[in-house]
Amino acid sequence: MRTRLFIVGLLLTMSANSQILYHDASAFPLLGKATDATLTRYERLPDSLEHISRKPLWDLGRNSAGLALRFRSNSTCIAAKWEVRNNMSMNHMTPTGIKGLDLYCLQDGKWVFAGSGRPQGKTNEATMVKNMVPEEREYLLYLSLYDGVTSLAIGVDSLSMIEQPAVDLPVRKKPVVFYGTSILQGGCASRPGMAHTNILERWLNRECINLGFSGNALLDLEIAEVLASVDASMFILDFLPNATVEQMKERAEKFYSIVRAKHPDTPILFVEDPIFPHSRFDKKVAQEVKHKNETIAAIFQSLKKQGDKNIYFLSSKDIIGHDGEATVDGVHFTDLGFMRYAEILYPLIKKHIR
Template sequence: MKRHIIILLITFLCLPEYLEAQLKYYDAAEFPLYGKATKNTENRYERLPDSLKHVSRKPVWNLSRNSAGLAIRFCSNSTTIATKWENLNNNLMNHMTPTGTKGLDLYTWVDGAWRFVNSGRPTGKVNQATIIANMEPVEREYMLYLPLYDGVISLSIGIDAEASISVPRTAIPVRTKPIVFYGTSILQGGCANRPGMAHTNIISRRLNREIINLGFSGNALLDYEIAEVMSLVDAGVYVLDFVPNASSDQIYEKMETFYRILRDKHPRTPIIFIEDPVFTHALFDKKIAIEINKKNKAVNSVFKSLKTKGEKNIYMISSEKMLGEDGEATVDGIHFTDLGMMRYADLVCPVIKKVLKK
């Protein structure tokens, strides 16, 4: 009896190791990466080319090491999907979950749409997480979103030892004519609860089209070299959402030149501008309210002057209804929760769809 209990105890204690031992890990480098504007990066999971290392301002360069908007595509018939990854900085922010900041997020293709499977929750700089288990052993298409506010040094995907993993069989999301977004901390994904809920990732799923996220927290200051990088992409649409960072002076000074860099290389590509959100605390903080007003005057004024000069295929999205009417969609007045991210996608997605059809 006592012996049986001991054997049972040993089995129980060894179960996690036993299960883990049954998994086989594959370097994610073997599978396609979505969401990059350029191939020439120091490491794989980065957003700006090496050539900008000594060109871009230091904060922009450092933020480009964050893997916001990047995703790995693979397919597998495994009953379990696990991951091992090492973050670059092990960042922590008080208004964002560690899962959004430096975690992973898995989706799969079900009945013609991308569906959330589960998140890979981080425990530190070096992480190991089983994302999902107990699935039926059927072949599925997967998309694994990378951290929004940290970098990824290494990443591997674990599956049942006897299961298969391979490059995607279906060309989804569509990779020709991706949509390129430029913007701020919000656009980089602040403060989605998990990577898949950054609004660019939501919109990418809804359109089933690749999106390139060039959001740089606090640093969407209309740096021209970013426009140059964007112009290298044969985009379906460019979305410029820089107003929360750029001052009205910077908008008057740099917006047209930034626009011209894109327009000169892409005479017909739709370019969408987006107003500063009406941040929820602006109802109370009069200084913020005045600033929003001033910046939105600036962006609309430059936009109108472009129109007057005969520029075509340019669009302005008003922020009036961006965050809804209940005031609840941010964590700190500024940064969008998943609720705010969904509302932004509800506003912006139909406009992109419309201009893509033209």
């Protein structure tokens, strides 16, 4: 025990005196992209859509929601320098969630939170974890949810190593692909790792791709093509909070069939509109939710009748609990809401993916 304390003391002294050396992150694997054909590395939509997609949709595609860097290091601390595109702010989400970073470490096969990168503004520098015993570890670093990372460097002790991951976890073959709204994009997780697609990526130990576009999950058909381009294990269609009843009637089947055409047997899950907590009181919202959910149920039943066996439907009844406490504003999920949603989705996805 005394020896162990002495060693820990020695290591802490060493780390206090060591310098941090930054390494460009472009050398390390990046999870969470539907395609590599993007304008810059840390964005989500193919460059071919730059002049095709509606501008707000295209701009949101440049946010780095769901993207995650993998590396391995024996450093006693992990730091980062990063720059963001818009220096975005919102009054119902933390800057750490909007434009920060979030570090996880693999321990006994599970991803464990190690520290978050709290941002200062457009250019940022943060030590996410320090005072560690210098053992080799596998890291997973989640990027900003509501802004776009334009450059990223990882800092480690100057005398330590940083290198390629030694294991392919989360597994990159056959990712799970999500399409949806601001909630899907991670609004309003306190830090990037708490968006439910990122929670599920860790729990499933399978790459997840977040195609969430705040306010803009309007069933744009070119996004269906992006989904269809991925050799996915499952597709989750979670667009109801944005798409209107008219848009659904006009495009939901078409959107679906673009994906289905390329993936005849892949499970596709439709998700109902959440019963937003404020709709207990706001009768207008309650009516809208009811109308949307009736519409998606009818569309689902119609597809089912056409003989599709690999489509599923998630009722929103239980997805964020029944206490009304899972959102920041009646709509956008907090970490509590995302945790509950992940707990509902996990067994459903686990059961269907191969």
